[in-house]
Amino acid sequence: MRVWAVANQKGGVGKTTTSIALAGLLADAGKRVVVVDLDPHGSMTSYFGHDPDALEHSTYDLFLQQGNVPRGLPQRLLLPTSDERIALLPSSTALATLERQSPGQNGLGLVIAKSLAQLWNQFDHAIIDSPPLLGVLMVNALAASQQLVIPVQTEFLAVKGLERMTNTLTMINRSRKQALPYTIVPTLFDRRTQASMTTLRLLRNTYPEQLWQAYVPVDTRLRDASRAGLTPSQFDGNSRGVIAYRALLKHLLSHQPTTQVA
Template sequence: MVIWTIANQKGGVGKTTTTVTLGGLLAERGFRVLLVDTDPHASLTYYFGIDAEELENSVYDIFIRGKDITREEILQSLCPSGVNNLDILPSSMALATLDRSLGNKGGMGLILKKALQKVKQEYDYVLLDCPPVMGVLMVNAIAACNRILIPVQTEFLALKGLERMIATMALMRSSQQKDYAFTIIPTMYDKRTKASLEAYKALKATYQDKVWSAVVPVDTKFRDASEAQTPPNVFAPASRGVFAYNTLLTYLLQLAPEA
């Protein structure tokens, strides 16, 4: 089982779109895929028409139950996506209380990693959609993964959010003595604007081979797909945005060690 964490400490850069589209494309290729919503805002959960506040179980239960949660309890918390090979572990607003209730307890950074290992026989890929803030949720998502995918909107304010994300990974690398593989994904690229071009150039100059060599363009089909509560590759398979993510997925699958 391979785990990718989609994270950035700036909102609105395409984290949920990246999670849903890559997850949908992996499922389309025949992989068994689990999407995990660790954001209290529950954007990924609502994307699939799941009302986070109407659910009896969610990812919140994993954190509350900790090491005592069973494989069966995790599987009971899953929701169907409406797409073959694609399941959802939904979020809950209660996740917003975790930093206050659990943040100071020891060993809280590995809860999600240990829980996902209990369902490793059920899935080939797990994608974790993160909140845009540093806390126990992001720490868990980063600690659990094989690779961090960092969507970065191609505009200069988003580059500042990337700097904070890189600093966060450096802190975790130091505290956990583990190096984190990561890939920066330029998103919302608009070739008509100088701002997008200059931001992309700055990304490549600063982070070099850590930046995926292509871009995800601005594409209104992403918005339309979310309104239809369907992954973009199912809603608009021929769109330029889906083509970009398909190219990105092919690239990611070739990377070691997870390939």
């Protein structure tokens, strides 16, 4: 299994859309994918038609055993999605209480890594949708992943969020055997605006090695796919957004590391 986390310490930059678009394209290629929703807002869970406010069981259950994950629990938590090759580990609003409960509890940083280890032979890929705040949930996503995708909206405030994210990576990497490789993905790009053009130039100048040199454009078809509960490629495989994500997936697969989870 290859494990990717999608994270940024700013909301509204396209994390959930990126996670689902990549999962859908992998599924289109015949891969088995598990998507993990670690955001208490539950955007990914809602996307696939499940109510994070009403779910009796969710990824929150994984954190209730002092860092231990009971055998078979991750499998029991899986929910269906619009694509038979994609399974969902759903979020619930209860995750929002985890930060208050976690001080003093050891081992909570590796809960998702341990959970995915139980699903290792069942799926080809895991994609983790992370919350926009640094805490036990984001730490779990980064600790479990082999490769990080950082969507960055092409506007100034999102670049500030990227700076916080790279600082967090520096801190996380101190506890890893090997540094976590990452790819910065410009999103919501609109060439008609000066803000998008200026921000893209800034990203290319500041992060020349980590930046994916293309971008995901503003595309209403991505929003329409979300409304329909379908992966973007299921909804419209020829839309501008899907074409961009297809190129991104090719880039990620060609640059994926051979290292194991630290």
